[in-house]
Amino acid sequence: MSTAYWDQVRSAEMAVPTDRPLPDLTAELTVMLGSTDPVERDETAYPILASWVSAGVYDDLLAGLGDGMAAGLTRGLGEVGTDTVFRRSFSALVLAECVARDNEHSLLPDTKILDWGDRIAGWLVRERDVRGFVPGRGWAHAIAHGADAISVLAESSHFGLNELTVLLDVIADRVLEPTSAPLSAGEPDRLARATMTILRRRLVPLRMIEPWLARITSAALAVVPADQDPFLTTANPEAFLRALHLQIALAPEPIGVRADLLLAVMDALRTTNRVHVLPPA
Structure with missing residues (x-):
């Protein structure tokens, strides 16, 4: 359909x-999720689908819609610098809307939400196109959108202790994955926010969080060969630790282990920033 058709839909609320x-x-909007035109993708296809999911338009079709979005996560997976990233990234956002609808109204069985969780997690750790804003094409932001989807999954009643610890591991896996350039478009902050959502469930005890945190701290201290840029390995875990510290310290809704975890993250930052926190000579 013409752009004017969808403009009319938007103008009609x-x-x-x-x-x-x-x-x-739905089929046309799904194709538009992969458009290189940010108006078609960001301002038309995604908000319309999100609005319809939220309004209950797809309640009887939610499983099928979510499955279609999950399939979109694999389109071109492994490619870097191509336009396929838009379909994957924005499919993740719409799939998160489907999960959010179930979070509010319990429309789907455990197996369906757990399957979507597996597919989101599998895509996020395997995604290689980590571009944020793409000139002329707008936001790709796959890692940020994946973090947002993890955050929505973490709020699901279908996710208990075991599933939440898996989500924490997925976040760590993503943070520790070397990238061609450090993540610089807010992705560490979005991953930290997803972590906070998990911790606010108050199901994961500190004794399980501490080794997870130690793993990330160790990565921020990693020693790489002299002919390699160390920041391609250490910058992302370091940025994540800083983002997590900020959110634990300033969160309006404190997490259950806030005091102990805040001290642990501060210790991690002291360890990874020794050269910066030494007293002046």
Whole structure:
């Protein structure tokens, strides 16, 4: 359909058009999630689909819609610098909307949400295109969108202690994955926010958090060969530790282990920033 058609939908407060079947509208919007035009993708396809999911338009079709978005996570997975990243990244956002709808209204069985969780986690740790803003094409932001999806999963009643610890490991795996350039478009902050969502469930005890934190701290101290840029290995875990410290310290909704974890993160930052916190000579 023409751009004018979807402009009319947006101007009508995103009400579902009655002149075309919903499956046809959905299929077209799904294709638009992978558009290189940020207006089509960011301002049209995603907000319309998100609005319809939130309004309950897909309640009877939620499993099928989510499965379609999960399939989009594998389109071109492993490619770097290509346009396929947009479909993966924005499919993750719409799939997160499907999970959020279930979080509010318990529409789906455990198996479906757990399957989506596995597929989001598998995609996030395997995603290689970590670009943030792409000139001329707008936001790719796959890692940030993946972090947002993890945060929504963490709020699901289908996720207990075991599943939440898996999500923590996924976050650590993503933080520790070397990248061609340090993440610089807010991704460490979004991953830290997802971590806070997990911790606010008050199910993961400190004795399980501490070794997870130690793993990230160790990565921030990693020694690499002299002919390699060490920041491609250490910058992301270091940025994550700083973001996590900030959010633990300033969070308006404190987590259950706040005091002990804040001390642990501060110790981690002292360890990874020895050269910066030494007293002046």
